[in-house]
Amino acid sequence: xxxxxxxxxxxxxxxxxxxxxxxxxSMQEGEFLVLVGPxxxxxxxxxxxxxxxxEITSGSLRINNKEVNNVAPKDRDIAMVFQSYALYPHMxxxxxxxxxxxxxxxxxxxIEKKVARAASILGLEEILDRKPSQLSGGQRQRxxxxxxxxxxxxxxxxxxxxxNLDAKLRVQMRSEISKIQRQLGVATLYVTHxxxxxxxxxxxxxxxxxxxxxxxxxxxxxxxxPNNLFVxxxxxxxxxxxxxxEIEFNSTGANLNFGNQTIYLDNKVTSLHPSLRxxxxxxxxxxxxxxxxxxxxxxxxxxxxxxxxxxxxLIEALGSEKLIHFTINANxxxxxxxxxxxxxKGAMDSLLGxxxxxxxxxxxxFPPRSAVKRDELIEILVDTTNMHFxxxxxxxxxxx
Amino acid sequence: xxxxxxxxxxxxxxxxxxxxxxxxxYWIFITSLKTSAEASQITSGFWPSKLSFSAYNTVFTQDNFxxxxxxxAFVSLATTVLSLITSVLAAYSLARLGIKGKGLIxxxxxxxxxxxxxxxxxxxxxxxxxxxxxxxxxxxxFTYLIYTLPISTWLLTNxxxxxxxxxxxxxxxxxxxRLQALxxxxxPIAVPGIFTAAILSFILAWNDFTFAxxxxxxxxxxxxxxxxxxxxxxxxxxxxxxxxxxxxxxxxPIALLVLLAQKKIISGLTAGAVK
Numbered sequence: 180x181x182x183x184x185x186x187x188x189x190x191x192x193x194x195x196x197x198x199x200x201x202x203x204x205s206m207q208e209g210e211f212l213v214l215v216g217p218x219x220x221x222x223x224x225x226x227x228x229x230x231x232x233x234e235i236t237s238g239s240l241r242i243n244n245k246e247v248n249n250v251a252p253k254d255r256d257i258a259m260v261f262q263s264y265a266l267y268p269h270m271x272x273x274x275x276x277x278x279x280x281x282x283x284x285x286x287x288x289x290i291e292k293k294v295a296r297a298a299s300i301l302g303l304e305e306i307l308d309r310k311p312s313q314l315s316g317g318q319r320q321r322x323x324x325x326x327x328x329x330x331x332x333x334x335x336x337x338x339x340x341x342x343n344l345d346a347k348l349r350v351q352m353r354s355e356i357s358k359i360q361r362q363l364g365v366a367t368l369y370v371t372h373x374x375x376x377x378x379x380x381x382x383x384x385x386x387x388x389x390x391x392x393x394x395x396x397x398x399x400x401x402x403x404x405p406n407n408l409f410v411x412x413x414x415x416x417x418x419x420x421x422x423x424x425e426i427e428f429n430s431t432g433a434n435l436n437f438g439n440q441t442i443y444l445d446n447k448v449t450s451l452h453p454s455l456r457x458x459x460x461x462x463x464x465x466x467x468x469x470x471x472x473x474x475x476x477x478x479x480x481x482x483x484x485x486x487x488x489x490x491x492x493l494i495e496a497l498g499s500e501k502l503i504h505f506t507i508n509a510n511x512x513x514x515x516x517x518x519x520x521x522x523x524k525g526a527m528d529s530l531l532g533x534x535x536x537x538x539x540x541x542x543x544x545f546p547p548r549s550a551v552k553r554d555e556l557i558e559i560l561v562d563t564t565n566m567h568f569x570x571x572x573x574x575x576x577x578x579x
Numbered sequence: 580x581x582x583x584x585x586x587x588x589x590x591x592x593x594x595x596x597x598x599x600x601x602x603x604x605y606w607i608f609i610t611s612l613k614t615s616a617e618a619s620q621i622t623s624g625f626w627p628s629k630l631s632f633s634a635y636n637t638v639f640t641q642d643n644f645x646x647x648x649x650x651x652a653f654v655s656l657a658t659t660v661l662s663l664i665t666s667v668l669a670a671y672s673l674a675r676l677g678i679k680g681k682g683l684i685x686x687x688x689x690x691x692x693x694x695x696x697x698x699x700x701x702x703x704x705x706x707x708x709x710x711x712x713x714x715x716x717x718x719x720x721f722t723y724l725i726y727t728l729p730i731s732t733w734l735l736t737n738x739x740x741x742x743x744x745x746x747x748x749x750x751x752x753x754x755x756x757r758l759q760a761l762x763x764x765x766x767p768i769a770v771p772g773i774f775t776a777a778i779l780s781f782i783l784a785w786n787d788f789t790f791a792x793x794x795x796x797x798x799x800x801x802x803x804x805x806x807x808x809x810x811x812x813x814x815x816x817x818x819x820x821x822x823x824x825x826x827x828x829x830x831x832p833i834a835l836l837v838l839l840a841q842k843k844i845i846s847g848l849t850a851g852a853v854k
Contacts, residue, residue, distance in 0.1 A: 252751045252752045253753070263743060265746050267749075267764055268746075278750070279754050326753070330753070330754075
């Protein structure tokens with residue numbers, strides 16, 4: 180049974196801008212669904228429409244099989260965690276937790292029991308008698324969570340609940356929220372701009388861009404089979420390497436020409452992407468994940484591996500691996516989408532730098548024992564079976 | 580400020596300023612403690628030769644000053660309560676509901692608040708005469724609202740605008756209606772602002788003389804300022820000690836209230852000035 184169902188939901192603001200366009204998905208009982216996308220993509224608007232804080236322009240929203248388009252937030256059986264936590268500053272933690280129950284006119288003993296239970300789940304017992312101003316950021320976040328779970332609602336709505344925490348605490352709360360959600364089994368709609376949060380927490384992830392849903396799938400499916408360039412570039416860190424090339428089919432397979440290099444794709448590889456054939460002699464964008472690039476001096480020979488040459492521009496040694504930034508003689512597969520993502524990820528400069536002189540930048544994930552050096556011209560092996568291909572005009576993935 | 584001469588000049592000026600502003604109050608206070616005979620002497624001194632509470636006694640027994648005090652209290656309280664209820668709702672709507680022309684409305688409200696009192700007296704007199712409301716508390720309360728509502732609405736609109744919207748939205752998701760969110764979340768947080776608006780309204784009503792003089796005619800309806808003027812005057816003598824006793828009694832509650840609530844008023848008046 181679906182807990183939350185959105186059917187062709189749209190939000191158009193009075194000034195004509197679209198907040199959300201034709202959004203449809205349904206959440207199963209106990210499912211953790213993450214809405215992710217760059218700022219202004221409509222993810223928070225979508226969440227607020229489910230909460231009832233934003234009017235729905237068109238479409239139908241159902242919670243527990245009841246249409247709630249015109250139902251007030253208080254009657255939707257939802258609980259929400261706000262980005263700012265929205266703790267009531269004049270109430271003690273205890274009263275903050277009890278507030279939703281008091282509004283339900285629940286008997287006092289029952290309220291106390293439920294508050295105590297929520298407090299023990301989140302470890303708030305010690306601070307029940309403090310005011311929000313006396314709490315640390317992490318504690319406030321917990322209280323906000325507590326106020327949501329004390330209601331035992333049909334759905335949790337969370338609007339970037341971790342964005343105000345420092346990095347360490349964020350990682351810790353990430354797993355804690357996942358754990359609590361699983362323990363309670365309450366369907367959760369979670370909004371974030373952080374794709375790592377989305378990937379690690381969500382049972383499914385919905386990627387939005389410019390008010391449109393791009394793809395909704397399990398994190399692994401999103402990663403392995405992105406629908407389009409935007410999803411391919413947005414999901415994964417470091418991002419997928421995207422270059423422009425021209426594909427040319429022959430009897431044994433196809434040649435992918437870019438810059439002054441060629442990657443040979445044999446029939447086994449091209450058969451993974453049957454419709455690639457219709458792009459014969461045309462320019463396309465191809466993508467390679469950083470972990471599908473191998474250090475030629477370390478990797479074993481494999482018929483699917485094709486070699487390319489690149490110049491190392493920067494090495495980031497992370498201990499467990501080395502991120503090798505390289506430049507390659509090719510056009511970067513830059514579309515407006517990619518620019519937007521690069522801006523979000525703060526990588527615009529390197530992208531723009533690579534645009535003019537047909538030098539593209541890329542990243543490879545090498546094992547720590549790799550001996551490549553900065554400014555060296557190296558040989559990189561590409562695992563062609565894991566390559567991605569995109570229509571350069573529409574941005575769509577080329578699969579079937 | 581480093582040179583001692585500057586310091587002496589500065590403190591000398593401050594002391595002179597404070598003394599000159601406090602002196603009238605001091606004079607009123609000690610005159611109220613003098614006997615009628617001493618108060619009417621031209622050579623009356625800076626300290627009563629004999630402390631006497633007879634003026635207070637006479638004011639409450641013979642002059643029945645309690646009645647005007649109660650009248651004032653009733654009129655001021657009624658004004659304050661009505662003003663608060665209306666201005667809280669008005670300010671909340673202006674702050675939250677995205678009303679079109681909000682700036683214009685607020686500007687108009689501000690102008691109304693600055694309208695000269697004396698210009699209102701004539702027209703309002705005619706209005707109340709037509710409505711048969713002259714010599715009634717209603718006429719005063721209604722008139723005071725003309726001045727207290729703009730101030731309160733302005734103050735509270737600013738105050739409400741600063742309370743994060745998230746809090747109300749959280750309350751509404753938590754199961755509150757909009758009115759419940761206003762009552763249980765917004766108003767408790769806005770207490771300093773509401774308190775300030777209340778005090779300002781109360782003082783405005785409590786201190787008014789012009790309107791009371793114009794609209795009220797029967798002594799049983801006199802408010803305190805009006806009663807003071809009609810107090811302690813016989814054909815041959817002005818009883819300054821009795822007048823001043825009444826002034827002290829009228830001023831003291833307000834002064835105490837303001838002193839006690841000083842901190843809240845200041846935080847109410849300056850809220851949002853600096854984040």
